[in-house]
């Protein structure tokens with residue numbers, strides 16, 4: 053577990069490292085520059101050694117592993133039948149949106165938010181209802197949500213922990229969201245892909261569906277080892293859908309629109325949850341130190357403000373007082389590749405991925421400081 057080790061990711065076809073030329077440090081798309089845990093590497097090795105790649109079942113131990121993980125990490129007790137295996141969280145969100153809200157339903161979410169939610173909300177004739185979070189603390193604005201509600205609002209897409217602000221919603225907020233959704237007969241599609249990336253050690257992730265059986269019956273929850281264990285290219289994820297009728301409806305659409313999770317993905321997920329807990333703890337410690345470094349450094353640059361991220365390896369940085377209009381474009385000129393907030397429907401912010409080696413981050417901070425000092 054050497055998180056300081058540098059890899060030439062450019063030559064391996066990395067999306068993150070091939071977007072820009074070599075002058076630019078890429079801190080945009082959400083994967084980390086860390087090698088995976090040894091048990092995951094072994095799972096990949098077993099797969100490549102097999103030599104026959106026919107239709108496969110999920111590894112026998114996977115369901116039990118997932119059930120234990122949800123129990124031990126979040127205190128949520130689920131049944132094996134509630135799980136639907138998927139190749140990715142996004143394909144699951146898209147399938148669920150199709151199932152519960154075929155056009156012309158309204159799809160609500162709180163913005164800024166992970167870009168594809170906005171696309172799912174407006175795809176296939178659906179109507180996106182994007183309600184801003186309160187800028188103070190990035191909490192949900194329930195008054196604004198009530199005001200935005202229409203008779204055909206059918207779905208709320210939840211991102212918890214939240215990309216891009218790094219917030220973990222509190223139990224109180226989740227309860228209020230659940231009350232709102234139950235009252236208005238709205239399904240919750242809950243993307244919890246960042247659940248294991250808790251930076252704040254005083255907090256524990258709360259799956260919204262764990263609040264009560266009534267909430268669970270109205271919720272499609274999505275999880276994956278992809279973010280926390282840095283394996284998004286291995287394509288494994290799962291939905292937890294306690295209501296049998298909804299699970300069958302979801303699965304019918306999934307069958308003809310989404311490929312099956314591969315044996316490789318399933319075994320990597322099993323290896324992550326069952327055998328790589330030590331790696332995760334070490335990675336979280338490294339990320340916490342990166343986060344604290346960045347928090348101090350960014351807030352020391354006049355014109356920039358960063359709030360503490362409670363989870364994820366994403367920093368959400370306010371540049372409204374820098375006097376620079378399009379900060380992401382400006383930073384690219386100075387050799388740092390980040391995402392402009394408007395991608396997420398968030399003004400005056402950038403999102404910066406700090407899941408990288410410390411010295412890379414230090415150099416990025418130097419360049420950011422110079423960009424601000426030079427006023428773009």
Ligand SMILES: Cc1ncc(COP(=O)(O)O)c(C=O)c1O
Pocket residue numbers: 082139140141142143166211215243245246276278284289
């Ligand atoms: C909130 C969120 N959901 C989903 C994804 C993508 O997950 P997957 O590759 O499993 O679709 C990401 C990736 O950044 C994400 O941040």
